[in-house]
Amino acid sequence: MPLPPPxxxxxxEPAVRRALEEDLGRAGDITTDYVVPEATRAQARIAARQAGVVSGLDAARSAFRLVDPDLMIGVERHDGDVVSPGDTICHLDGKARSILTGERVALNFMGHMSGIATATRTMAQLIAHARARVTCTRKTTPGLRAFEKHAVRCGGGANHRFGLDDGLLIKDNHIAVAGGIVAAIEAARAxxxxxxxIECEVDTLEQLAQALDAGVEAVLLDNMPPATLAQAVAMNAGRATLEASGGINADTIVGVAESGVDLISVGWLTHSAPSLDLGLDIDFGD
Incomplete structure (x- = not known):
């Protein structure tokens, strides 16, 4: 997939500003302000400590620029680039105080987002031979959904809906309250x-038949083994987009993809992917 735009x-900026306000608290960076003379300048670089995929450069640059608009920031790797241990992602030049004060917020965003991008790339590469695409879910960190979904795209994945207003996904509880699959789909379409x-979640092939007969555009196949997913693909015969979901990991995704589904949603990409280890190395200038 093409890399996402910035x-x-x-x-x-609003999310990064909130993070800086949280970090600076009521008195600012007292450690840096007490220890580092105001006139001291430095050069620094953000570098990878482990292999992975870069994401979050916009957030990192925003953190440093909000602290000090005069900081010079040079980018050597871009979102979506693969890095190895020791690779420089970006470098900084300016007041040492500004670099040190913005460091943690910048690394928090970049490490978290690069971890998601790296995990997504791993899953996408496992199924590169199949038609299915890896997609994320709404299981995101409150306040960081746009960042985490951007990171998924940096890793070669696709985005599911961004919010409840972004598309109709009729799930099991909607079906229970509405009185059945057909009733729920008809009410939504009206x-x-x-x-x-309109997408509808189903747990069985019988429910799939009902959803397809009702003319739904997409179906979420929940917690079905690969053999059942293959049956669902045959039943569907290209009528609706089929999305597999439910506890899918690196050990199971290949079998799911080879069933012939169109999408594979993986919730842990955004809520549990480990952060990529990045660090800021500083050198004093004039």
Missing amino acids: MPRLIV QAGHMVK
């Missing part, structure tokens, strides 16, 4: 705009 500044797709 994140809009209007999305990035009010949905022409640009809004």
